[in-house]
Amino acid sequence: MKRPTQKDVAELAGVSRGTVSMVLNGSTNGRVPISEETRRRVLEAAAKIGYAPNPVAQMLAKGQNHIVGVFVYADVFPYAQSDYYFPYLSGIQQSAIRQNYNVLLFTQNHHQDALPQVYENSMNTLRLADGCIFMGQKTDREELARLHSENYPFVYVGRREIPNHEINYVINDYAAGTAEVAQHLIDLGHRKLGFVANLINFEPEYDKIRGCHTVVDNYPEASVTTFSFGKQQHADLVEQVQQKHITAVLCTDDSSFITTLKLFEQANIRIPEDVSIVCLTTAEYDQSLGLQPTHLYLNRPGIGEKAVEVLIKLIDGELESPQQIMMPTVFVAGETTGPCPT
């Protein structure tokens, strides 16, 4: 009833367990090859009893698991926000296939209504994987710091700065992308820009604002006004836009993009005739909107792939300095931007 082990094969084939191991792994351990006759006997015996090596035992003996982990700092594992996470996961899978790794989703660390934790009872629960890809907004920076000092190999998808720890990450080059957007708007004649974000104190948002300024600051008559959307706290956006004669608004994420569109619609502000709007992340055509959004397309699968490549090099010890990689975004001109009204 128990599944067969190496020992069963060895006995049936009349050889030692070491020999079975070597035949099945094709490895000869730096020795003369194993005789064809022996090989055949072992293979036959294995096939006969339906033997398959226990990968857990192999992992323990070899000390390498060939598994990359995926850990998500979010309330639940990608589900409601699956549109956001799955493109990254796609890339992770692609890369894993290419490099002959399996992918382990750390779902065990999620408990109801609580953020997932790497350390449970102060113990690192990630050791099943050789290394791990991190995603998610609700980063626990202390855990990352600790993981880093333990030399556990990991790569964050997204920029995270941890004091005293140079961690590895792969991220969209928001600064360059936003600069491209800003230049586009400037070229269309816009000079008074608005910048809408949900949370300002977050690395990606910094990068976007910074990118915007690198362009705008070249035009003395141009300016950027920043709006922070809190809970219900966007009531004065329309007012301010009108008062300050803002003609173009950059929104950092799709929720603020949609909100902004709705606010303008309610105020009878026409898009793009009166005001141009850009979404600084991937935005799909929305039926209720009826316009192709001008946006920054993020190559999320590409980022996932890159993150795994870096991670595996890390695992293999091929990297000494920390990797902080920027991936280009793609500017997509849509129908929500137009020339500055005169």
Place this chain on the structure above:
Amino acid sequence: MKRPTQKDVAELAGVSRGTVSMVLNGSTNGRVPISEETRRRVLEAAAKIGYAPNPVAQMLAKGQNHIVGVFVYADVFPYAQSDYYFPYLSGIQQSAIRQNYNVLLFTQNHHQDALPQVYENSMNTLRLADGCIFMGQKTDREELARLHSENYPFVYVGRREIPNHEINYVINDYAAGTAEVAQHLIDLGHRKLGFVANLINFEPEYDKIRGCHTVVDNYPEASVTTFSFGKQQHADLVEQVQQKHITAVLCTDDSSFITTLKLFEQANIRIPEDVSIVCLTTAEYDQSLGLQPTHLYLNRPGIGEKAVEVLIKLIDGELESPQQIMMPTVFVAGETTGPCPT
């Protein structure tokens, strides 16, 4: 430089390795509890040297991994068709979280340009997981048969019939759903129905046709004509529809749904005035179409969740008879169906 082991903790705390194990697992192995003082010493020692048990060693010793695998019979792991697979994966993750399992994606079994194989060198590569969820169209039925005779626990997402093997599966109840669709069309006055499929010799398609007939056969004047879309072989659909005065067409998947719509458009057949069309799977609003599709919504996350529930019961040995579970679909009346023209 090496990561600390149980032995290191034991020495530092001045206790035996078994004691460390018990303290850390909270298990007392049917004995009097471990003294508070000892507990504290062990915990402190562990924290001090940053010890975390090696999960691989734990798995080997315990013989249980708490991992559910996911294996996809498709050329590549969900990527191009990610829209199709990811909703299932969402459900799998949800269920795994609830039951405290991790999820392992078997990407190692995918090699370029070849279908993935469970058995490599005639050895089952799935043993890392306690059991496995299967998905994908390009099922290798021989592998499933073998897996089943080896008593490896698995659940297929989709119906697969294997001679002499009653396997476990969870599937959309296409028969009931299609019957609902057929009734809807009959109620709208349609009597001559068309049924379009890409491959007819596939379990889900059988179920759909069967469901259609259970309704249509109650109406003596009603009939169903079946069309099989091969490669480029749908040229006569329009012709036949006109000749036979077919007024409603059921399409088994979204690709045949889209193709049918295009063919009708080219022939100046109006939807739904002249012909009603239904998609027998989840169909999104398509901008080029401009109509909300009448379709059968599939609760894919729900199926993923159910599949994991069944799998874990299987692993725990709580199930004796094979489980073949039907999940209800949801009929969504859209704009591509209307009353039969008179």
Place this chain on the structure above:
DNA sequence: CTGAAAGCGCTTACAG
């Protein structure tokens, strides 16, 4: 060309 044995890092009866 092959066997015997140590080792991977845990858990769990079994004695004390």
Place this chain on the structure above:
DNA sequence: CTGAAAGCGCTTACAG
């Protein structure tokens, strides 16, 4: 309450 030891199923130097 704790220690010593066997065992989980492999791999890999080391002898022969």
